Amino acid sequence: MNAKPETRADVTIEFRSVEYHVPGTLSHPILSQITLKILRGETVVLLGRSGSGKTTLLRLINGVLSPSRGDVYVNGRAVAEQDPISLRRGIGYVIQEAGLFPHYTVAENVGLVPGLEGWDTKRISARVEEMMRLVGLDPREYAERKPRELSGGQRQRVGVARALAADQPILLMDEPFGALDPVTRTELQREFAALARRLEKTIVFVTHDLREALRLGSRIVLLAAGQVVADAGPEAFLRVDHPEVRAFAVSFEVGSEARA
Amino acid sequence: MSLWTFFVSHREEILEATAAHLFLVIISMALAILIGVPLGMVLVKRKSLRAFALGFASVLQTIPSLALFGFLIPLPFLGGIGTRTAVIALVLYALLPILRNTVVGLTNLDPAVLEAAEAMGMTESQILLRVRFPLGLSVILAGVRTATVITIGVATIAAAIGAGGLGTFIFRGVAMVSDVVILAGAIPAALLALAADAALGLLERRLRVV
Secondary structure (H helix, E strand, O other): OOOOOOOHHHEEEEEEEEEEOOOOOOOOOOEEEEEEEEEOOOEEEEEEOOOOOHHHHHHHHOOOOOOOEEEEEEOOEEHHHOOHHHHHHOEEEEEOOOOOOOOOOHHHHHOHHHHHOOOOHHHHHHHHHHHHHHOOOOHHHHOOOOHHHOOHHHHHHHHHHHHHOOOOOEEEEEOOOOOOOHHHHHHHHHHHHHHHHHHOOEEEEEEOOHHHHHHHOOEEEEEEOOEEEEEEOHHHHOOOOOHHHHHHHHHHHHHHHHHO | OOHHHHHHHOHHHHHHHHHHHHHHHHHHHHHHHHHHHHHHHHHOOOHHHHHHHHHHHHHHHHOOHHHHHHHHOOOOOOOOOOHHHHHHHHHHHHHHHHHHHHHHHHHOOOHHHHHHHHHOOOOHHHHHHHHHHHHHHHHHHHHHHHHHHHHHHHHHHHHHHOOOOOHHHHHHHHHHOOHHHHHHHHHHHHHHHHHHHHHHHHHHHHHOOO
């Protein structure tokens, strides 16, 4: 990461004492006391077990959910005060199983957001071709296929291409490689790590896989029971003194032994 | 008199009744689709209203068809004797399967697809027209198919309130205690229902996406 002092303009996403519980319920909050700054160009991995609140945190960024208390800021402005449609058009989004439109071809899926943004057809098709090559899919072979004619790994590549197509500065990824077999997953993680370094985007990446977090993150934020319990770079993360970090570290070592 | 000779000697009358029957069905189905599909679209985002509308349509369908025709006769403007009353009753009957399937087709989608559509910044109407509608179309069409088959059958009863159609033969046959005359209405009606079912089933499979 760069060493220059942080200025206001460098903060892309900010959580200020955010609390979230499901509206209309008095249940235990899903997130509480979240204060977090994400700088431009960082790849922040939100790590946590199922139910730790990491996906909820992600959905507060693009305004799909609204905080019960506190505020979320994107590009210096409160999410609550921004038009949700134009906010989301400025944020790429990738989810598990890709969420591709089954009635669209690969090219139509990738060109969706540029189309919504009113790009002309020529520019869209050039961009679609570029994006498909970027994620390692030959446009001549795959552009006209439907998602059901692709493997899981290929669908996920299309999902990434779709999220990058409108060249948004922010990318949100919710366990994008979670449903893939281990070999394909590792392959996509490697390629994506290289891609992320080159693209200089602000990326927020949700996972429950410590190995993936260490491989991709320039910073790892660990959530447990709706709170941030650790926040460190990949080298320092495993040395953080917190029971949840140790719990992840133990499962990681057990996993490595089993694979060895 | 055999069935065959009756068909041959009354073929013009049977053809006319079939045409009148088809006319009743087509008008009623067109109106039911024009009401049911947009209503279903409106209900996608209004959950409480959805339960009420589906409940109301279900109640309409539980009314025995002969009774529904009877109820409509004394009503001013809507009721009376003849085609108009029959069409109104048939529309009310066809509404439930169309409305229900429209709501199911538009809402029962892969949540990941809807999540992606929302997160990519599609507006509600873009999601409705570009995602929900094309993906739900085969389910909506299945509702239209069910409604068409029901309407072809129920339309025979419309003859009881003077709307004509193939039911004329059935009622006449019952009055004359003649199986042949009943069948002269019932067989073409059954054939119409089978043909409509097959044709719409074919279209439905064509439009299925996954």
